[in-house]
Amino acid sequence: MSSTPSTTTTSAAVRALWAKSPTGDEKPLALLTHLADACEVAELYWHEFASQRLRDRTAAVLGGDERLALVLVRWLAAAHDTGKATPSFAGQVPSLREHVERGGLPLLDDPKANSELRHELAGAELWTERLRARGWKRATASSYTSIIAGHHGTFPEKPRLLYAANDRHFTGRGKGEWRAVQAQVMDAVERIAGIAARDFEALAGVELPVPLQLQLTGVVIHADWIASDASRFPLGRPDGPGVPDGRDSRTRAVEAWHDLALPAAWRLSGTDESIDERYRHRFAWSDDLRPRPVQRAALELAEEVAPGLLVVEAPMGTGKTEAALAVAEEWAARSGASGIYVALPTMATSDAMLDRVLEWVGRVPGAERASVFLAHSKRAFNATFSALPRTAWQRTRGDSDACDEHAAVAEWLTGRRRGIAANVVVGTVDHVLMLALRSRYSVLRYAALAGKVVVIDEVHASDTRMLAFLERALEWLAASSVPVILLSATLPGELRERLVAAYEEGVGARTRARSARTGAPTRTTVEPRAAIGGTAGAATTGVGGVTDECGHPGGESQSPYPLLTAVGGNGGRHVVAPGSRGVPRTSVRLEPLDDDLDLLVRVLRERTRDGGCVLIVRNTVARAVSLFEALRADPDLGQDVTLAHSRFIGPDRAANDAGLVDRFGPPAAGRERPGGVRPAIVVATQVAEMSLDVDFDLLVSDLAPVDAVLQRIGRLHRHARAHRPAPLVEASCLITGVTDWQASPPAPDRGGVRVYGASAQLRAVRAFSPYLEPTGPAVRLPDDIAPLVARAHEAVADDEAAWLDAVSEADREAHAARAESLAAAEGWRIPALSEARTLAGFSAHALDDRNEQMGYAAVRDGEETFEVLLLSPGDDESSLRTLPRDGEPGVLVSITSMPSPSDALAAAACSVRLPAWVCVGAGGDRVIEALERNHFPAWDQSPHLRGQLVIRLDAHGSAEVADYTVRYDAVRGLEVTRAERS
Template sequence: MPLWRHLSDTAEVAGLLWDRWMAPSVRRIIADGRPDDVARTVLVWLAGSHDLGKASPAFAAQVRPLTEPMRDAGLPFSPLVEHPPRTPHAQQSHRILRQWLESNGFDRDTADSWAIVPGGHHGVAPGRDDITHAGVAAQAGTGPWRGVQQELTDWVARNSGITAHLDSLRTAALAPTAQVVITAVVIVADWIASDTARFPCFDTRSTAERVRSGWRDVGLLPAWSADAGAVETLFGRRFGREARPAQEEAIRAAQAITGPGLMIIEAPMGEGKTEAALAAGEVLAERFGCGGLIFALPTMATSDAMVDRFTGWLRGAAQSAQPFFLAHSKAPLNPTFAAMRTLSPTTGDGGVDGCGAGVAVALEWLTGRKKGMLANFVIGTIDQVLYAALRGRHVALRHLALAGKVVVIDEVHAADVYMAVFLRDVLRWLGAYGVPVILLSATLPAARRQELLNAYSTGARPATPASPTARASRRRRPRALTSAGPPPPSCDEATASGEGLAGAGPLPYPLITIAGAGSMVQVAPAAAGLARTVRVEFASDDESELVDLVRAASQGGGVVGIIRNTVGRAQRSAAVLRAELGEEVVTLTHSRYLATDRMRRDRDLLAELGAPGQARRMPGPRIVVGTQVLEQSLDIDFDLLVTDLAPADLILQRMGRLHRHRRHAHERGLMTKPRCVVVGANWDADPVEPDRGSVAVYGLAALLRAAVVLRSDGSPGRDIELPADIPRLVDQAYAAEVEVPEAWCATFDDAEQKAQQESAGRTTGAEMFSIGKVPVLDLFGWSHANAGDAEGHDGRAKVRDGEDGLEVLVVQQRGDGWFVLPWLSDCGGAELPRDAAPEPRLARAVAQCSLRLPRQLSVWRIDQVIGELERQGRASWQQSPWVRGELVLPLSEDLTAELAGFRLRYSRRDGLVVEEAE
């Protein structure tokens, strides 16, 4: 294909992306205060310039049959460029465009701010040294090559119409935020125009005809145009019931905010924060031109559970079919997402054939790890948002995906100190873009709230663009977007509805905080959920005492929830309780089940213990033993809670499962009053001695802080008011200074020092891979891919600090053959091929059997584990998209295996049990 044709195709596609796909909020970032027609011209011009670097000997020398005709035409090749290494053509594009701009009166810094877009169109912004290297005569070409480059650059400029605007572009550099977003749009345009099935190499049609045909085949749909209507009736129209106070105040706050900002909704578990965020998000999208919404949650399980609720809301919130993407590694296994139609082409009016208003569709082009996030509506894990702060290839696409949406992050308190670095930097960029953000939490320490507010406000800029006079005064200087006024005032200076919330006591709860560039307002709605007094007791960690406690409490029926901090403790407790109280009354759940088995267990628990009207409790006692998955993944309630000692905010999260729903007294048996028994520690020791496994998970300092706050007077029991006491207890637990008994001081001080050192180390480790704050000048070196592929396993480890463990796919081995696990419904027991890729039906069944290995295997001996599994892998399986790149763990006929010095045993009842081999 002639180079000029590909440049023309890409420029035309970029124009269509502006006209038919892009949200107004994205156009605003690209415009950077310029008129829309100028902004569109800028986008088309930069897209048309993206591959100028292919007109260089460094690029042309890669295809020898084409080199000779070029040499014959008078384009010389140095021997130096006919052998590796060669300069990437994107860097040559930067150099060529910068040189052209300088010849047209641009200073170096301003020229770089425009040229960085073609320089970074392959996913990584170049460094200054890269551009210097690209300018070496042998790589860039001299004489005739310079003439060709000049001619092409002039031609792109004339075709795009940018020459009429060069005088205005010289006066102010392109802002870094616009540099990122334009680069991402150019990447998308380049990918579309590079599809030779839609844009053939040999084509006699006009450019207009081929682009129109290619665009139609891609099938992209326009951005969502939100129409919330009357805010007074919005909640009832979307959810079919009256709004609770917190939900009503969230909608009002979204309507009243003067510019895009950050909203933090703090409310008890079960208060309806999800619906509040969706309704408020709809209002914000309408007011600020957002073309979609992303809802990020802590885990894949919570993401899957949200799909049906989200798409139910979408049916009322959208007037046409909407592209939807479920963003996590197991998304294809979600039945709702898998059932969404892949529809193309679009109808003439931008709709989708056969789809009604608000139907979520999985469009063919918007699939995959890099493009899926560009769909108008996305549900995924918080990782998908944090990747936008991870240095890596194509991170600009993540920014484009977020820049056009309202961003909602649920259970934001779950981000640990490592993840908090990426969250901080994401919020800085979202503030700079003017993206409305909604954060949800039930237990958020005051200091953490302030960190989040400061991060967003540090990046936020005033909603109104700079005046032409201001532009002229900064002639030949780039505009900084990172200093848009001071951070918001501290919480005790905030106001709510014009009345101060200041005072010596803790802030009210629930609490809605709204912050923009340099201002903050707080609203204190009334709590609408179940207010209850929870009796908190502290008991021995002895298993026999646990049995006696559960037996006595459950004699009249009801549900006992037992939450352990490690899988091993949960498995041991379940085994003891089964032996003493009966197999049929005990259910175990944790993260070490196969994905398909975990989903089934969650469904069964929800069917029996979910909200009244949606679930049916069975008569008799029930005992649910689990790990942290019970904190956040399931909307079930317990009549009695037994929990290991954990950080105070997590204990309160767990208490939120107590008497969560309104039920008849007889359903709760003898457990008619909410009661929480805290175990997992030696309470008689001075200081308290938590279980070693809990210390390994949370650290000693956090557990001692929780023990002090929960047992403030050292008594064997106390009452806690939910939700009223939540903010006070959380703030006490995370205060800079905690008053501990004198006998605890030495141990506590040592634990605090260790925690601070570990926190500093993890923060430093995260900052090595984070993109940091919004740069003042340009993107040189901004996304150098030192973090690996942001969408792959390596990237996930970088934002999660490796805590998730190594994932494997499990099969059964009989003799020399591998088989699908026998209990799978559709093809259980089927034999798997050895020398060929499994057919899609079998490969999908194997993919459903994913399992995360524990830390003993995935951290301590990871190299040995990977080596052993790779040696017994099947190379032919790399041809299947379902199992490509995955490690396979074969279990024997009795579902056991030995791996890296450990004995593994799997059962559908207990999950994976790991023991050190003899």
């Protein structure tokens, strides 16, 4: 049955109301037509795109009534723009004022006199008033009408809602004509939605939980956006009274939905395959491979526990990613998830993960024809994502050209704020963190992630502010029954406990809310699945000062490792120690080396006399470049030296990463390993610390926090090889970044202190000190990972006089910095669940999300910095060129006319971040002022180039910018020095 309102049941005044104003000679789109369009789209969205979890949860809240859940969604979508039936909205467009007045509705003399009363506020108040008149409690009514108030991405504070309630003049509530027409509109909305008096009676007894309000707001926003697309829902014709095109709203919605070609949400039904078969089939293992104990235990635990939280702590290179994806499939099937979000610390690690996830999803039954999205700002430069088909699986005019690929990019989901609603999303962890950020349309992040399984890799890499947002995000995800899988090789016990507690808080809030509705008792317990040191709590025991019989810090009394910690979706904590049988074992000798370039060069000459592959990780770009130059100048070592850091433009950075994996990756047919005669040396920063599957014979690392050093060690002797140079058969890591190791305590390099803080650096020295002694033990991997991480976080004993004062002072500084960061985070975080009794004010003081980088900055610590485009001279003053590559000149990009999309992308690929020390203070202001002179108005219409800051390099790759000289080449990357002034 069509939901398009009949002209015989509405007055001329109602038919005069409009929702969309024309841009040409069309008639406006009638208000009731738009509301009917949105209603029909919402039903299709509910059946085809919304997660089964959301549909089940909504029905459960409504007493298990699936029909009522659908009616509710139809009503909310149909009611969303009711507030446009007010004089403050209807008179906004001068060309339509006469149209409205002819319908018998008086308008305000100055329609823009009141900017506070937006139509979403007016609509929420009109429906609140109607529901209150039917006997609803205000709190219950507000739990529904808040969705109407928030359908433009923010939820107004109570004063603004009260202002709307009392503003009788601008709502027209003091005028009989407007009161009557508003009643007719709401009557029509109820007919359109098919909601009856008995439905309102049933809803009156159910106050919607706040997390569910957020998810339903996401449905309404998307339905409104789709129904507002004039290309699919045309406005009125010149010869008609606002009737669009002769099609009823149901027909319009169905045809538009087919044209959008959105793949359906996942409907995974589970599998009867054994654990061995699942791993073998999903990851294309050979028949003789079996899952490692961690992988097997993770899936066994996932089968036993209600979908909830799983924390996987296991060594580098042991298959944590495969375990997480296997658990994600299991929990997606059981929880009714619509897809998966895999979150990584950086864009580079996200790029590396995309290929692995796509290979996996292509082998998951029920996940075929998935929509894919890469969730970071540089996705246009990712070769895998760019190569995915932009196509439709269903077409308006038949399926003859349907896509046979298992994964593609749905065009509608590439629009702003929509991408993470795709089935399969890989991206930075920022989008999970920004779920907890007060920002406009953060509701869409929540609604998207609340339907998925969320996997967060390298979770230990969270800084203070990131952790604050992650805890709040976990709490809210748990409140919507979202399965979350956290992965780390080096997770401190205290951090694990905080993350688990945050998820448990969300589970508890949800179960308490359910108990309040049903009257059933609630129970959240901590239950050890396997005995670990006698109790589940032993899993978070610190190291203390214990040593085993071999002299290694730690011992059998320590927390087990690897370790799995699960929180069931209905409560209960489960802790499993699967053991490390089958885990690759390595012993690494740590050697302190004073921070002297000449000394390091001499040691490298000696160690690589028979060749070998060497990785050197420096904490700062400046230290990396300085060492790179020294090695290149050395006749014995300079034949094969490469540099890898974050200050390369995108194409060069991608080429560097690909080159590292190609040369130093796993053994493979046709891959010739360098370093056979003369050494092959890579000087890198933290970009080589995680995610790259590379293997070196010798590691040199600047002093860094324990977890970072262990991650770097994970690139040492990573793969089994038949031959390594004789001096490098034993795995060794030289620790630099300390001027004098004999000092008590040793003083870390200032660059490392600036990056990591003095406390983390001193604690790393203390944790590693037994291993740095000439007769000390080797670091045993994986056995020593957990004890070392724990020792770095334990209290310094009173009898450690040499360390106590230095560490205590550094700890005080670190505590003050953390407190400052947490205070800054608290101002931007959404409320805790316990404080969120209503959505009123949920987005108070929200960050304007028009600049995505502002959101990233808000959820991470770190000094302010900004991106620039590096472009070289063009053929004349009307153009610039992208930087040359592989001996070929760059692409010519116009600066006097809007560049083509391909040229704009080529220019945008030449972006790089300036060092933080250049961007702060008065010097940073002068840099921005200088760069803003390179504003090209022709670029303002390009989505890739709008607002970009440009540095115009000369033919030699240099430029003077304010107080600095900037240089770039594909070998050394970006260098910034203070300009020499005569």
